[in-house]
Amino acid sequence: MLFKLFKKKKDDLENDDHYLTLRIRETVQETLDTVTIYFDQPEPIMDYLPGQFLTLIVEIDGKQERRSYSLSTSPFVDPFPGITVKRLEGGLVSNFVNDTFVPGKRVTVMKPLGNFTSDYHSHNKRKYGMFAGGSGITPIMGIIKSVLVNEPKSTVHLLYCSRSQDMIIFDKELKALEEKYPDKLFVTHNLTQPKPGWEGAEGRLSQEKVTEFFTTHFDSFLENQRFFICGPEGMMKTAQEGLSNMDVKKEFIHSESFYLEKEESAEEENLGAVVNRPIKLILEGEEYTFDVEPGKTILEAGLDEGLNMPYSCQSGLCTACRGKLLSGEVKMEEDAGLSENEIKEGYVLCCSAKPTNSEVKIQID
Ligand SMILES: Cc1cc2nc3c(=O)[nH]c(=O)nc-3n(C[C@H](O)[C@H](O)[C@H](O)COP(=O)(O)OP(=O)(O)OC[C@H]3O[C@@H](n4cnc5c(N)ncnc54)[C@H](O)[C@@H]3O)c2cc1C
Ligand code: FES
Structure with a gap:
């Protein structure tokens, strides 16, 4: 009976315009606990905006589970769309993805959704400020690549918070982008638990760090600045408050939350x-x-x-x-x-x- 119910739902999804079946093309281990899953482009191709997310629909122990995962690729640069999934301790779907997603497997997803994006116009002459924490780098990566390739007059400053050197997702890719765009991309890493030998910023993101990052690279009241924030709740709040203290208009700050602690109200x-x-x-x-x-x-x-x-x-x-x-x-x-x-x-x-x-x-x- 359970099987029948699931089968009916699955058939409904396959015949529904909001859903797609994607074939896994390749998996790339980014860090010990994070994998990027690249999909073949389906026919017709899947349009998406940098920073949008897919909703994975998987069956685990006979129950349908859905989780959102941001596209870490750029439709302007990457031939194949990809999501990057970090294991969460005890997490059902993030571990399932890391353990069982292999090339050739087919996955049902909801078509891309989300407003965490920009317009990527070649006339734009902007300064972008990106605040990312842990897996929060995923949508930001797609946005950065899209800005760099489409906006020759814009610059991007990324402040990326990770736990330690080996937990930095896209470390090599970010270094390669910095080399390719030396006057356009500037990455600052901040580690909460660095291994010996680290000479960069360390500790949690604080108001002081946000202020320093802002005053070094940005100016209050300018209209050509855009800020993107994605990461753990506390880090996002610190970045949002820091920018607001610097008088950045709300409409120039874009935030994407992956998870909020629930409060019983x-x-x-x-x-x-x-x-x-x-x-x-x-x-x-x-x-x-x-x-x-x-x-x-x-x-x-x-x-x-x-x-x-x-x-x-x-x-x-x-x-x-x-x-x-x-x-x-x-x-x-x-x-x-x-x-x-x-x-x-x-x-x-x-x-x-x-x-x-x-x-x-x-x-x-
Ligand atoms: C728009 C959007 C985009 C997202 N993009 C990505 C992405 O690109 N990469 C990625 O790895 N994840 C992303 N996430 C988070 C993802 O959807 C899942 O929430 C995450 O993978 C955990 O799912 P799970 O089934 O493993 O954990 P669950 O089994 O759902 O949760 C296990 C426990 O952890 C808590 N919990 C759930 N999620 C989190 C969290 N994110 N942080 C801390 N505690 C949590 C739960 O309350 C529960 O107690 C995104 C979420 C949203 C809403
Ligand atoms: S299902 Fe995500 S906002 Fe409602």
Whole structure:
């Protein structure tokens, strides 16, 4: 019975425009705990923007699991798209990928999604500031390569935080890029637990380090500067606050979170106390009506109904489950993935939204 259910879902995905099956072409061990998986380009080719992510859909012990992984390649430079996956201690999918993904294997993914990107125009004359921590280098790598090849008048300064010398992902590739673009790419490494002999910056990223990096390479109030931040939560917060202290406008700071520690909020408890709410969901042109039980999100209720709703991280970060609120009201526990404009335009994240009245109607394209 379980097998039948999974089979039905899998067939649905294969016939659904939002999904693709990719064949693994090559795997490259980047560090002891991190691998890059390159895929053959499918027919028709998979378009993506640098910095976007794929959602892997894998079956582990009979259960379907989904996780987002940023493309670390650039569509302007790399012939084959690739993702780079770091093992997380005890992590289900990251270890599964590192242990079982081999050339020839086929993998179901959701088509690329995400807004963590730039415009890569040859007229741009910008200064880019990149703050990366650990596996947070993956989307930033694709963005850096795309800027270097497309924007001859722009420069990139990367501050990259890793644990130790041997944990630096893309160390060789970054050195090769620095050699190829000596006047355009400048990489500063910061290690939290360096091995003896390290002469660079060490310790956690601090406000002082962000200020020093900023005042050395950037100026407050300039309009041609763009900042990209991706890494562990604490590191991202430090970089964001540091830039804001330097009066960098919010619209010039782009952030991508891989993971947020969940806090139980009072609001969540209140939401859990409400009665069943009927909602209307328009999914690919079809309208469905179903109840959302107290404590459940709209995504959970829709999946319980057997609807093939798009989703990935299930924590409000990736926007795979984004829909437009046409009427009614919802409360979201987490909306970090949505831009201010998307919120203004009425977009909500179904994985995090719970209806607070009975008028809710959401459209998912
Ligand atoms: C938009 C987006 C892009 C991403 N891109 C990448 C990428 O390019 N490379 C990459 O390696 N990962 C990336 N991630 C993270 C990835 O999706 C998974 O969260 C990660 O691989 C852990 O999954 P898991 O199944 O191994 O761990 P799980 O089994 O899901 O989690 C195990 C435990 O670790 C905690 N946890 C989960 N994720 C993290 C985390 N990232 N940091 C700390 N604790 C965590 C969980 O709460 C749980 O307790 C991205 C995430 C998002 C939302
Ligand atoms: S599934 Fe990622 S934001 Fe909802």
